[in-house]
Amino acid sequence: MRKQIVAGNWKMNKTVQESTQLADEIVSNVKDLSLNNTRVIIAPTFVNLSEVIKVTESSIVEVAAQNMHQAKSGAYTGEISAEMLTSLGLKTVILGHSERREYFGETDAILAEKVDAALANDLEVIFCFGEVLEDRKAGNHFNVVESQIKNGLFHLEATAWKNIVLAYEPVWAIGTGETASPEQAQEMHAFIRKIVADKYNQEVADNVSILYGGSVNPGNAKEIFSKQDVDGGLIGGAALKADSFISLVKSF
Template sequence: MRTKVVAGNWKMNNDKKESKQLIKDLKKSIKKEKLKNTRVIVAPTFVNLSSSVKAAKKSKIEVVAQNMHQAKNGAYTGEISANMLKAIGIETVILGHSERRTYFNETDETLAAKVDAILENKLETIFCFGELLEDRKSDNHFAVVESQLKNALFHLEADAWKSIILAYEPVWAIGTGETASPEQAQEMHAFIRNIIEKQYNKEVADGVSILYGGSVKPANAEEIFSKPDVDGGLIGGAALKVEDFTAIIKAI
């Protein structure tokens, strides 16, 4: 049975006090939830990671990082390495978010190097990818997604996929209020699983959790999560409100 995952990407939101309070409220809100085979994840900003890890101790909440650099150390002003994250208790890193690709010019080549660094340091990644609106309109969305996965991940050995969670995020549905229909999400997730099976084998394809991200909210979460190849969600804005995030967690 694949692990279900509900991950909240807080992006550049919440100061230290707000982050600790949100974790405290979330701990209380989900304390009595059974969460069978389900992981609850939050990704605060770098400066709040350490305090958030402490705030989440002895709870069902995992704290992860939003990004990291591929180098071990060096003259990379403003960047954070895998060792720095591990030293404060971080075990999982989000990579490849469309905002990183768009605003910070992250390429498939860069992301492949970051994934390699993740695995070398025995960390786990939530790897994001997805098409632009023009790709969807031109019926090129499958080719774009396949290219992103092949270029960044298909150089890996099959065993490496035990440390990878995929997050399909159609860029046109991130922060726009637009959402892929449950049928569109399922269609793409099934396609993703199929190309992984072709590259590796059925065991790898069936074992990897594939999350959907793109304006998931309490009103649509249950229907999206009900699809057979959707294993949870990478949540943006709704993860900043404890009531909404809790409702989405319960929907899985």
């Protein structure tokens, strides 16, 4: 049975003090919740990972990294390797976020290398992908999503997919206040599950969690998360306050 996941991507927000305070509030609020099949993940910036891990270590709240470099080590000033992440005790990394693709030039080929490096170090990957507004308006959104998934992930063996979480991000709905309708989200998620099944098999497709990321908030989460193929959310702005994030965790 695939897991439901609420993952908060804090992006370039929060000082170390603010991060530990937010993490502590989240830990305090989830400890009494009945979360039989729901994972709660938070992803602070690199410099705050160690302190946030300390706050969450005895709780069900998991900590993930927002990114990593594909090389094992070397002259890559400012970058972070998979081994550095696992040495902190991390088990999950977000790769391919639309902001990494747009602002930092991460291509499908680079992301395929990053995925391989993460899996080689026993890291679970939350793999992001999605179309921009022009693609949606042109009716090209399915082709874009299929291409990004194929190029980034379809070189993997079926067994590797136990460590893959998919995150569909309609880029036009990230931080804009615009949100794909629950029906649009379900339509795309069902399409994603089908192409995974066509490439591998139905079991792999049925077991992979597919998250929606695009201006999810306490007002729309319950309806979006209720859709058959939507297994949770990769949350941006609403993850930066404990009360809104916890309300999303309770939305299943």
